[in-house]
Amino acid sequence: MADIFTATTGITLEKVIFAVVGHPNKGKSSIVSTLSQDDSINISGDSGTTKKATCYQVKTARSGYELVDTPGFQRPTKVMAWLNQHAPTANLRAQAVSAFVADPQCQQQFPDEVELLTPLIKGAAILYVVDGSRPYGAEYEAEMEILRWTGRPSMALINPIESEQYVAEWERALTQYFKIVRVFNPMTADFTRQIELLQAFTYLTPNWAGTLNTLSEDLQQQRITQKANSAMILSRLVEDLCFHRESQKVLNQQQAKIIQPALEKKYKSWMQARENQAIRELFANYQHFQIKIDLSQLDFPPDLFDLDKWYAWGLTKQQLVSAAALAGAAAGVTLDIALAGHSLMLGAIGGGLAGFGSAWFGADRLAQLKLHGLPLGGYEACFGPIKNRNFPYVVIGRFIHLSRQISERNHANRGQLSLAATDFQQKVISLEKSTQKALHQACDKLIKQQTVDDLQTILLPLL
Amino acid sequence: MVVLGAALGLILSWGVLSGDQHGRVNLLYLLFLYVLLPIASLLISLVSLLGRKGINLARLLIALPLWSAQQQSLFRKTRQLNLHKHWLLLQSQAAALAFSCASLLVFFVLLLATDINFVWRSTLLDATDLLPFLNTIALPWGFWERAQPSLVLLQATQDSRLLISGVDATRYAGWWQFILASQLYYSLLPRALVLVVARLSFIHQARQDLESRLQQEIIRHPITPSKSHVLAPVVTELPSAIAINNWCGVALSLLKPLTELDLRAENLLVAGPLATQEQQASAESWHGEQLVVVKAWEPPLGELLDFLQHGRGYLLPLDWDETGLKPPRPSHLQEWQRFVSQLPQWRIFLPQQLG
Numbered sequence: 001m002a003d004i005f006t007a008t009t010g011i012t013l014e015k016v017i018f019a020v021v022g023h024p025n026k027g028k029s030s031i032v033s034t035l036s037q038d039d040s041i042n043i044s045g046d047s048g049t050t051k052k053a054t055c056y057q058v059k060t061a062r063s064g065y066e067l068v069d070t071p072g073f074q075r076p077t078k079v080m081a082w083l084n085q086h087a088p089t090a091n092l093r094a095q096a097v098s099a100f101v102a103d104p105q106c107q108q109q110f111p112d113e114v115e116l117l118t119p120l121i122k123g124a125a126i127l128y129v130v131d132g133s134r135p136y137g138a139e140y141e142a143e144m145e146i147l148r149w150t151g152r153p154s155m156a157l158i159n160p161i162e163s164e165q166y167v168a169e170w171e172r173a174l175t176q177y178f179k180i181v182r183v184f185n186p187m188t189a190d191f192t193r194q195i196e197l198l199q200a201f202t203y204l205t206p207n208w209a210g211t212l213n214t215l216s217e218d219l220q221q222q223r224i225t226q227k228a229n230s231a232m233i234l235s236r237l238v239e240d241l242c243f244h245r246e247s248q249k250v251l252n253q254q255q256a257k258i259i260q261p262a263l264e265k266k267y268k269s270w271m272q273a274r275e276n277q278a279i280r281e282l283f284a285n286y287q288h289f290q291i292k293i294d295l296s297q298l299d300f301p302p303d304l305f306d307l308d309k310w311y312a313w314g315l316t317k318q319q320l321v322s323a324a325a326l327a328g329a330a331a332g333v334t335l336d337i338a339l340a341g342h343s344l345m346l347g348a349i350g351g352g353l354a355g356f357g358s359a360w361f362g363a364d365r366l367a368q369l370k371l372h373g374l375p376l377g378g379y380e381a382c383f384g385p386i387k388n389r390n391f392p393y394v395v396i397g398r399f400i401h402l403s404r405q406i407s408e409r410n411h412a413n414r415g416q417l418s419l420a421a422t423d424f425q426q427k428v429i430s431l432e433k434s435t436q437k438a439l440h441q442a443c444d445k446l447i448k449q450q451t452v453d454d455l456q457t458i459l460l461p462l463l
Numbered sequence: 464m465v466v467l468g469a470a471l472g473l474i475l476s477w478g479v480l481s482g483d484q485h486g487r488v489n490l491l492y493l494l495f496l497y498v499l500l501p502i503a504s505l506l507i508s509l510v511s512l513l514g515r516k517g518i519n520l521a522r523l524l525i526a527l528p529l530w531s532a533q534q535q536s537l538f539r540k541t542r543q544l545n546l547h548k549h550w551l552l553l554q555s556q557a558a559a560l561a562f563s564c565a566s567l568l569v570f571f572v573l574l575l576a577t578d579i580n581f582v583w584r585s586t587l588l589d590a591t592d593l594l595p596f597l598n599t600i601a602l603p604w605g606f607w608e609r610a611q612p613s614l615v616l617l618q619a620t621q622d623s624r625l626l627i628s629g630v631d632a633t634r635y636a637g638w639w640q641f642i643l644a645s646q647l648y649y650s651l652l653p654r655a656l657v658l659v660v661a662r663l664s665f666i667h668q669a670r671q672d673l674e675s676r677l678q679q680e681i682i683r684h685p686i687t688p689s690k691s692h693v694l695a696p697v698v699t700e701l702p703s704a705i706a707i708n709n710w711c712g713v714a715l716s717l718l719k720p721l722t723e724l725d726l727r728a729e730n731l732l733v734a735g736p737l738a739t740q741e742q743q744a745s746a747e748s749w750h751g752e753q754l755v756v757v758k759a760w761e762p763p764l765g766e767l768l769d770f771l772q773h774g775r776g777y778l779l780p781l782d783w784d785e786t787g788l789k790p791p792r793p794s795h796l797q798e799w800q801r802f803v804s805q806l807p808q809w810r811i812f813l814p815q816q817l818g
Contacts, residue, residue, distance in 0.1 A: 023761070023762070023764075024762045024764065025762040025798070040684055040687070042687070046690075046692070046798065046801060072762070072764075073764070074764050074765030074766065074768075075764070075765045075766045075769070076736070076766075077736045077766060078766065112765065131760070134758075134760050134761075137711075137712075137758070137761075138712070138736075138737060139711075139712075139735070139736035139737060142736060229673055232673055233673070233674065233677075236543050236674070239539070239543065243536070243539060244536075245532065247532065280677075280681060281674055281677045281678070281681075284677040284678075284680045284681050284684075285677060287680075289680070289681065289684030289685075289686070290684070290686055290687065292686060451539065451542065
């Protein structure tokens with residue numbers, strides 16, 4: 001196999017291929033899914049779902065590697081017997097494996113083993129997967145021996161599918177066949193752990209170090225980009241939700257009252273659909289496409305309009321009052337500066353008090369119906385935008401919480417999300433004072449339907 | 464914007480082309496309106512796209528308190544997508560194109576309905592000074608003979624407000640093709656071209672936006688439906704005379720609580736990866752019914768399938784830990800049921816105490 005490729009930077013890097021092999025149903029596809037960040041890979045409790053070796057290319061800005069998902073061993077004892085017959089001495093073992101793969105009769109009798117061994121004889125490294133929640137069995141020895149015969153660099157991964165009860169037992173057995181043994185749960189392994197796994201191969205195959213180190217840097221950069229993208233999605237969401245209103249032309253006030261429920265319903269459903277869209281985009285940003293999203297099924301405030309839950313997701317009443325006072329005072333300071341201090345700081349004090357008052361007394365206010373006269377006669381009934389000061393914080397709080405969950409979610413994990421309101425207020429407090437101030441000023445502007453130029457930058461530290 | 468451009472085109476062209484009471488129209492004014500103005504505005508439009516800093520005309524325009532809530536929402540969206548400059552370019556080109564079309568319309572109407580007398584006046588320039596300038600303007604339509612300027616025509620149409628001529632009216636109409644070509648080549652065609660390019664650029668930029676790319680990705684990755692399977696039934700009773708095949712190598716002591724099983728040595732078979740060649744051969748030659756004991760958590764392998772093809776009986780998927788036997792997990796049991804559903808001569812057996 002041609003083992004080099006030229007990266008976009010012009011640096012020549014070694015081509016890196018990992019074949020994920022093992023018994024059926026031990027999490028091979030899950031590992032491929034997590035490492036390749038591809039949730040379209042079929043993960044099934046049904047054994048034998050992977051019939052053919054499938055190559056997944058993991059591409060980054062400057063580097064990349066290939067992961068081959070293979071069928072599980074089906075007849076390892078018989079294959080071992082065949083190999084034993086064809087390799088009387090150790091120096092002929094790798095050749096015997098190649099002969100096995102090339103043999104038409106073997107291809108017919110042992111299609112799974114031929115499929116899984118083919119990438120190995122073409123130069124792929126081995127990632128051998130076992131289940132650490134079940135006891136070690138001697139029946140695994142035939143397949144581990146076959147893998148040893150290939151002579152390829154190899155690492156064993158103990159996947160604790162249900163528990164870690166038998167991990168030590170497996171480690172004792174696996175170290176006899178593999179130079180590196182790691183415990184790796186594709187459902188829970190965080191990003192750092194995934195990088196560590198790839199880095200471990202640089203010790204086994206030093207000529208892959210360039211590719212793998214570049215890859216690690218790229219993947220870390222990719223995380224930063226994904227975070228910035230999340231901030232962009234959030235900034236657009238919060239702006240859209242804070243600005244949105246529904247309106248309809250009416251003849252008089254009575255008609256406006258009649259259409260109010262329909263207008264309110266339309267307004268709320270638009271707001272919910274917009275938030276849903278942002279969440280889908282957030283999933284897509286982290287390359288999750290197979291998760292069915294139904295906000296009402298999540299352990300997540302099901303209703304963006306549930307005022308009782310707002311203080312859990314936005315700011316507490318005290319925090320909100322401080323934020324409003326801070327934003328009001330900042331606006332007042334601008335007036336003081338404009339008057340070159342001749343206002344004796346009354347602008348800052350007055351602005352602060354005005355913000356305090358509006359936050360305290362308007363905290364429980366949601367969107368209201370308003371009626372505007374039209375130049376050509378008649379009225380326009382409007383519902384929204386929401387004037388409650390906590391509203392932007394609620395939207396931000398919900399989103400960043402979800403964002404954290406999604407960014408840490410592995411692609412092998414196809415279960416539903418379970419979320420709960422926790423520490424948004426804490427997150428705001430832990431921000432630098434200047435960032436806090438910028439956030440409060442931005443939210444203050446948004447609630448007044450004023451655009452904020454650098455909203456994405458202000459929101460980034462929260463993610 | 465389009466309406467505004469068209470209205471401006473109609474009014475300005477009508478004003479200039481109407482001329483004085485004798486229908487005299489100053490050629491130089493027309494060149495200003497149909498050549499210099501379009502070129503200058505086109506350059507301004509293109510330069511406004513370059514460079515990120517400086518006054519953003521689009522933002523200034525959007526900030527004007529003229530727009531409806533719907534329009535403001537549209538502007539906000541274009542700003543979010545960082546497309547407000549492209550949007551303004553698109554709008555301005557559409558308006559300029561409308562201006563050109565309206566000007567052409569007025570020009571045709573007046574050519575048809577009135578006698579436009581094209582003249583030129585200058586204190587400083589004479590016909591020989593003006594000709595090279597007009598020739599340069601007419602370069603793009605060099606193939607159009609009748610729309611080319613000539614010294615004779617220039618000299619013949621030079622006018623002074625003190626003189627009232629008009630001896631040969633057809634001579635004064637001689638510039639109409641030149642004016643038409645000027646409008647086409649310096650106003651209509653460049654605007655149409657820039658409008659198409661601006662539109663394509665707008666669409667391209669919009670598609671390159673993060674949200675648009677993510678939406679495309681979502682469409683590209685539809686949710687794959689989960690498959691359903693046929694599951695073989697589970698039986699809880701065994702026939703009285705049945706051999707026990709210890710495929711998984713479980714310690715026989717673990718099986719003692721299962722009183723249905725005849726665990727006498729002469730009733731035992733051993734096959735599978737842990738069997739010796741003799742044991743395997745003996746098990747394969749067995750013709751009666753047998754109960755094959757397997758590990759519930761291990762999926763059925765091809766080796767087992769090969770063995771089962773030649774026999775008949777029951778499969779017992781067992782699960783155990785240090786404390787003894789325990790019921791198999793439903794997911795594991797289903798895996799075995801699915802496997803056995805393809806083997807008509809085999810069934811799943813699960814003792815009642817493990818059910």
